[in-house]
Amino acid sequence: MPERTVAVASSVGLHARPASLFSQAAAKLGVPITLTSASGKSVNAASILGVLSLGIGHGEVVTISAEGDGADQALDSLTDILNTDLDQA
Amino acid sequence: MAGEAEPALSSLLAVGSIHLTATATDREDAVRQTGRALLNAGAVEAGYIDAMLARERSVSTYVGEGIAIPHGTLAARDWVLRDAIVVLRFPDGVDWQGNDVRVCVGIAALGGGHIALVSRLARVLLEPRAASSLRMAVTEDQVYAILE
Numbered sequence: 001m002p003e004r005t006v007a008v009a010s011s012v013g014l015h016a017r018p019a020s021l022f023s024q025a026a027a028k029l030g031v032p033i034t035l036t037s038a039s040g041k042s043v044n045a046a047s048i049l050g051v052l053s054l055g056i057g058h059g060e061v062v063t064i065s066a067e068g069d070g071a072d073q074a075l076d077s078l079t080d081i082l083n084t085d086l087d088q089a
Numbered sequence: 090m091a092g093e094a095e096p097a098l099s100s101l102l103a104v105g106s107i108h109l110t111a112t113a114t115d116r117e118d119a120v121r122q123t124g125r126a127l128l129n130a131g132a133v134e135a136g137y138i139d140a141m142l143a144r145e146r147s148v149s150t151y152v153g154e155g156i157a158i159p160h161g162t163l164a165a166r167d168w169v170l171r172d173a174i175v176v177l178r179f180p181d182g183v184d185w186q187g188n189d190v191r192v193c194v195g196i197a198a199l200g201g202g203h204i205a206l207v208s209r210l211a212r213v214l215l216e217p218r219a220a221s222s223l224r225m226a227v228t229e230d231q232v233y234a235i236l237e
Contacts, residue, residue, distance in 0.1 A: 011163075012203075015203070015204045015207060016148075016150075016160070016203075017144070020148040020149065020150075047153065047215075048151075048211075049152050049153055049211045052152065052207050052208055052211035053208055053211035053215050054208065055205055055208030055209075057204060087163065
């Protein structure tokens with residue numbers, strides 16, 4: 001299954017605004033995306049509650065994975081989001 | 090973290106922090122009321138309310154399941170006096186940019202405590218029965234039980 005491993009760039013981590021923007025983007029991709037924390041917990045990336053529940057801080061490494069048509073493209077676009085400091089955006 | 094006993098989320102609910110029959114004209118009104126509840130609980134200074142509104146305008150704090158979690162921006166943490174949550178239930182619903190919000194859980198946390206607090210709250214609300222119980226709560230005890 002295609003996956004990407006990324007360190008979260010936002011200074012508050014995957015929380016608040018960055019978490020919302022990440023989840024909204026994941027929901028729009030049309031491909032189910034799984035977000036997994038370094039400790040191995042997985043959630044649906046399109047669920048804001050799921051993303052928030054992981055409590056991922058700045059610089060923490062996460063893995064996103066997806067299956068099916070468009071998976072690679074979807075993961076690339078989410079990787080860009082994780083690589084951006086969205087607190088400043 | 091394993092084995093570390095964290096105080097129950099309900100311990101962050103001050104007396105008078107639960108409002109089960111609130112009504113709001115719109116999202117901003119609901120956020121303002123949530124902020125005032127935090128202010129009345131002695132958890133924040135007045136400036137925090139403006140930061141909550143700013144945060145909400147920037148990106149919605151709607152998290153699904155009819156629940157929003159208004160809170161201030163990172164820059165507003167100086168307005169926070171102590172960790173606290175407040176619960177406002179809107180039985181008639183509030184239009185939240187097309188979503189129907191029935192419960193606002195307002196959050197204030199000192200320093201970097203924000204992420205951990207929101208994460209714990211999200212873990213509770215991820216359980217669909219917890220979210221629906223909160224939407225339907227008619228007594229304060231029910232709210233305390235959900236946030237145990």
